Amino acid sequence: MTFDDHDLRPGEIALPFNPAERPADAGLVFIGRIRTPWQRRADCPRNGKGNRTLCTVEVDADYRPGLRSVETCSHLYLLYWMHQARRDLIVQTPAFAGVAHGCFALRTPVRPNPVALSVVELVDVRADGLVVRGLDCLDNTPLLDIKPYFAGTDSVPEARVGWREDLERQANTETDRDKP
């Protein structure tokens, strides 16, 4: 059972197969676990940035030498495996959007390869891992990778996501309309 295992909403499209049941083209190893206060999907904050909750990233002993120099980074990418997400919904209708979008235009955990990425602020480096801010994932989420965040290549302040801007514009219009 997965927490996303719902019937299809209007407009949603499932793949004709489940990627989780296909022979894998490549294999991942879990290198640790992310510890957060959120035990159920419904408890998770809507997105990481803006919430100041401290979370810990436990890195398995074999992989800890890989943390050398990470303490010099202010921000990191974490890649992790959304282990509870179904993988076969290729077009989805998020409740907040009301219309259907392709999974590649969404940051939903439900996607053919449920690898999530988050930009986090590094708060502390401990013997067994990291303390960070900016996560919104479930407790015990398997960790795949940690990468340094380079502002020169990774920061694009002018980036736009049109479908979400449309949604915000629509919400503002509705608010205006409700004014007396």
Add this chain to the structure above:
Amino acid sequence: MTFDDHDLRPGEIALPFNPAERPADAGLVFIGRIRTPWQRRADCPRNGKGNRTLCTVEVDADYRPGLRSVETCSHLYLLYWMHQARRDLIVQTPAFAGVAHGCFALRTPVRPNPVALSVVELVDVRADGLVVRGLDCLDNTPLLDIKPYFAGTDSVPEARVGWREDLERQANTETDRDKP
């Protein structure tokens, strides 16, 4: 044989096992291929941003419905599988750095899970995929995922990577020293 399969450089540390030979904790499916002009590692640009080369992202037919609304995004994350990278070097001494850093402080393809991420500018959406700018990977690199880039959560212009700043400072000092 892998293109990164060199003897250990001074300071480098290998894991006591090869993650590629471990039973996988999770399996990935390749959803397409990235087509670039670079056939050999030595031909690849040093990093994607700043180079204006157009690359194409071929998405396999089954997954193309997932592209709906991607055309409204100005920038995307691409996740891809560095299929030629070895996975067992946990501390590495990049030629440009001269000192050893953990793989999690580096963007090297050599890491326990060789999943690369790049921020790209979306130039065009075609029936079978995307045209983008900002990649530096080998031709035929397997594609894992496409995600929208949200400036509000993904852009951190103030992010710092201390070990690289030290390196740049050192390079500048050496240049100063060489002045007549």
